[in-house]
Amino acid sequence: MLRIRKVFSLALALFHFPLRFSSNPNPKTLKTQARKSPQIQKSNALINSAGRFGDRRVPAAGPRSRYYPVPVPVPIPEEPSNPDVESICSLLSEPSNRSKDLDFLLKEFKQTLSSDFVLEILKKHRTLGKSKTLEFFSWAGFQLGFRLDDPVVDYMADFLGRRKLFDDLKWLLKAVSSNKGRVSTRTVSICIRFLGRQGRVEEALALFETMESEFNCFPDNLVFNNVLYVLCRKDSTGGFVDVAITIFRRIGHPDVHSYSNLIVGLCRFGRLANAVEVFHQMSVSNLAPTRYAANILIGQLCELGGRNQLIEKVKVKDWRRPFDILVPNIWAKSGIETAVEVLWAITKLGLLPSSHVVNGLVSELCRLGSIEEAIEILKMAENRKMRSIDESYTIVIRVLCGLRRMDEACNLFGRMIFLGLKPKLIVYNSIIHSFCKLGNVAEAQDYFDIMNKRRCEPDCVTYTMLIHANCANRKWEAAYELLMEMVGLGWNPHFGTYNLVNGFLKEYGRLDLSQKLERKMEVENLQAYCKAGKLEAAYDKLSSMLAKGFYPPVYARDAFEQAFRRSGRWKIAQELLARLDQIVSKNSSQA
Structure with a gap:
């Protein structure tokens, strides 16, 4: 078997190398030729460290097609073990x-x-x-x-x-x-x-x-x-x-x-x-x-710094009645300052700690109000191409939004997009919330559009902020569209949000839209009850819809029917559905 392996390796060498072998090559001949050729000496070193390579002459990248030899192996026979x-x-x-x-x-x-x-x-x-x-x-x-x-x-x-x-x-x-x-x-x-x-x-x-x-x-x-x-x-x-x-x-x-x-x-x-x-x-x-x-x-x-808060209680025992006083805690600040000094000293020595540690340090600096220093650390991490720094960006952007420093927050958001990072939902919500509080609904809507384009799904909080901001500027059409979109996605709006938009619709005489909104919410609630297995609530909801003259669409009715069939309570639902069929047939005959 060993002899077959040697012959096979020699055959590969004859196929790959443009060298002049004798008619019956042997390992000694191969070693002699490898010793004479500096190119093969280099390939032998590569073989010993990285394994076997195939011989290819690959065109170099560039406008001119130049060829260079890739290191190729010289078969070296295995040394026999000690008998x-x-x-x-x-x-x-x-x-x-x-x-x-x-x-x-x-x-x-x-x-x-x-x-x-x-x-x-x-x-x-x-x-x-x-x-x-x-x-x-x-x-x-x-x-x-x-x-x-x-x-x-x-x-x-x-x-x-x-x-x-x-x-x-x-x-x-x-x-x-x-x-x-x-x-x-x-x-x-x-x-x-x-x-x-x-x-x-x-x-x-x-x-x-x-x-x-x-x-x-x-x-x-x-x-x-x-x-x-x-x-x-x-x-x-x-x-x-x-x-x-x-x-x-x-x-x-x-x-x-x-x-x-x-x-x-x-x-x-x-x-x-x-x-x-x-x-x-x-x-x-x-x-x-x-x-x-x-x-x-x-x-x-x-x-x-995190364990020791900025303000701590000190018990005074010298009085007849001991009491507590609030004093500033200097250790919280000094611990973070020392951590920052150590970080800069380490980076000067060519070392960078893990992203988890940098995120924690940035978080503590923002909590203590040292935002400029946190931004400097963030820039250093970006220049050093540290991985997983999106958490640090998230922390700083949220703090800047809380302080209404929107220009800096938007610049950091742009840097995240430029670096190929994917901002989280909380980043979008922080920026949208700050613009809504400042009354700049157009900017908030722009970031909402960016959010959708970058496939970050909004939540109930996102829609609620935009609806209230549009209502504050009396843009009830946009608020109505956002509320309908929110209900269509399965988010159940707060009662106050619904009343706010519905009040604007009634104020401007759009009773048709108010009725459409109410029907939409009733249908979505019915589907939610059926999906969650709340059969009693689903039965009551469908009964109230029929009393109001709202008839569920086909997909809502199918969901109601399937939910009751799976639970084995089909007879209870059958009476209500028969009543619904009678009303629908009566209305169709009158029409």
């Missing part, structure tokens, strides 16, 4: 050899054991299984006196940690160190990280404190970072924050992860002042925190 490794794997996997002693079973391979050889077999753990892998490593370790290279010990530590075999993990470290083997800092960091993931914070800290005395291994930044990760992010009690600060001060040259882990730990347990101080130290070193640490820090500062 001793395959033999050991087959012996260990054989069911009949499960009860046999490994020392007897593998006695022929004792002389060929080495660290690289052991590592190759350990990488076959999917074939061997967990128990056989552990048995082989124990046997090979005793054969080599546990004087193994770092990659073998690191691999085994990772193998044991992923399977939560922490007792075996401790045995591994002691076995290597007691036999004058070398325990690397990478091995210790792997053990600390896996212990921390399982919540064994004290064990991870104990391993860190004893690594120098027991294993003669001095911590580097990798070990420090893993310890800080465990103490700051995996501890749920908060009792190791001071220990984490002490360990952090022992680091000679802290890196990004050292600072970021400490910032996260301080933020998790409410020590925001210390977290901001650590961030300033980090920015002085021209280091940007991780995005997760930046999100935690800014988010916690925003929540500090």
